[in-house]
Amino acid sequence: MVVSVLISCKQDVPGRYISETDTAFSKDILDVSAKINKDPFNADLYYKRGNSFYYQKRLNDAIIDFETAVKLDSNNAVFHFRLGETFLMQDSANPIKTLMHLQKATSLKKDFYEAEFALAKLYLYRQMYDKSLKAFEKLENQPEYADNAVFFIGMGYKEQKDTLRAMQHFGKVLQINPQHYNAVMQTAAIHAGRGSNLALQYYDRALMINEASDEAYYGKGYFYQQTSDFEKALAMYDKARLINTAHKLALYNSAYIALAKGNYPKCLDLCNTYMEMDENNANAFAMRGTTHEKMGNKKAALQDYKAALGIDPKNRPALLGKQILTGN
Numbered sequence: 567m568v569v570s571v572l573i574s575c576k577q578d579v580p581g582r583y584i585s586e587t588d589t590a591f592s593k594d595i596l597d598v599s600a601k602i603n604k605d606p607f608n609a610d611l612y613y614k615r616g617n618s619f620y621y622q623k624r625l626n627d628a629i630i631d632f633e634t635a636v637k638l639d640s641n642n643a644v645f646h647f648r649l650g651e652t653f654l655m656q657d658s659a660n661p662i663k664t665l666m667h668l669q670k671a672t673s674l675k676k677d678f679y680e681a682e683f684a685l686a687k688l689y690l691y692r693q694m695y696d697k698s699l700k701a702f703e704k705l706e707n708q709p710e711y712a713d714n715a716v717f718f719i720g721m722g723y724k725e726q727k728d729t730l731r732a733m734q735h736f737g738k739v740l741q742i743n744p745q746h747y748n749a750v751m752q753t754a755a756i757h758a759g760r761g762s763n764l765a766l767q768y769y770d771r772a773l774m775i776n777e778a779s780d781e782a783y784y785g786k787g788y789f790y791q792q793t794s795d796f797e798k799a800l801a802m803y804d805k806a807r808l809i810n811t812a813h814k815l816a817l818y819n820s821a822y823i824a825l826a827k828g829n830y831p832k833c834l835d836l837c838n839t840y841m842e843m844d845e846n847n848a849n850a851f852a853m854r855g856t857t858h859e860k861m862g863n864k865k866a867a868l869q870d871y872k873a874a875l876g877i878d879p880k881n882r883p884a885l886l887g888k889q890i891l892t893g894n
Contacts, residue, residue: 579606581634594618609638613645620652628652636667643675651684664688679708687718695722713743720752729756747775751782758789765789780810787816796823814843818850825857833857848878855887864891 584591586600598615605611616631632649639645650667653660665688671681686701699722705715720735733756739749754768766789772782787802800823803816810816821836837854844850855870868891874884 580638581606581612582630592618592622607638609635609642609645612638613648616648620648625652625656641674643671643678643681646674647671647678647681647684654684654688661688661692679705679711683711683715686715690718690722693725695726698722713739713746716742717746717749720749724752732756745775747772750775751785754785758785761792778809780806780813783809784813784816788819791819791823796827799823812843814840821853825853830857830861834861846877848874848881848884851877852881852883852887855884859887859891867891
């Protein structure tokens with residue numbers, strides 16, 4: 567009888583039950599759980615535990631508690647915001663729930679800029695450009711959000727292929743905040759796409775802001791590669807890989823340059839290193855196949871060409887290489 571009563575009580579609890587003695591959780595979680603178990607209808611406690619999960623990067627656990635907090639107090643704007651923000655942070659974000667909770671947060675609390683900023687970003691991610699633009703423009707006059715609001719307006723224009731307006735907004739960002747790394751990098755990328763040497767100045771500016779930026783070194787390297795300055799390109803790729811040993815593009819392009827320069831043993835070594843990180847890149851297999859072919863190892867070359875075509879049946883280098891080796 568006592569057991570059935572206890573079970574019935576637990577079933578009536580609105581949220582997740584965690585025993586304060588469960589060693590699978592941190593002390594912070596257990597401390598709040600003990601309070602929840604004594605006061606299971608307290609929305610603030612579920613919100614507090616959800617925050618602990620949130621900062622521990624346990625997003626699914628956080629969502630369970632935030633949803634409970636919202637269920638217990640549906641008129642709390644902060645609860646809706648944190649739930650929507652957590653959905654937004656997930657790799658497989660739920661756009662419908664995210665949108666619903668962020669919109670609810672902004673409707674419940676006037677001038678809730680943090681929620682408005684998250685909602686504006688969601689509009690941008692969902693390519694709802696008109697709504698995104700209006701939302702970010704509303705935040706331009708808020709000092710805490712001004713530079714990032716203008717930056718994301720620029721990103722919206724860039725996504726719509728309006729690079730002129732994008733550049734205007736990135737320039738405006740740098741007037742507000744000269745140390746805005748992302749605005750510098752986006753400006754560098756646009757100049758690089760135009761083949762302008764100004765790209766190098768902006769990549770250097772990015773490195774002054776963040777000397778450990780593997781992407782800035784990679785950007786410089788790719789610019790040098792596009793202008794056939796291979797030695798400088800390799801030097802930049804080496805720096806990028808020194809900072810980030812898993813930088814696949816820097817590794818792949820280093821292999822490509824080694825192949826172009828006829829340094830086949832180096833190319834083969836770099837390709838093998840690349841394969842350890844990514845076994846599903848048809849171009850990498852095709853490049854290693856070409857390297858084997860140049861070194862006279864036709865059997866290994868054919869194996870790599872077939873592997874490339876197994877991933878991408880339309881891979882042109884592999885199709886051409888296989889045709890040369892087999893005659894069909």
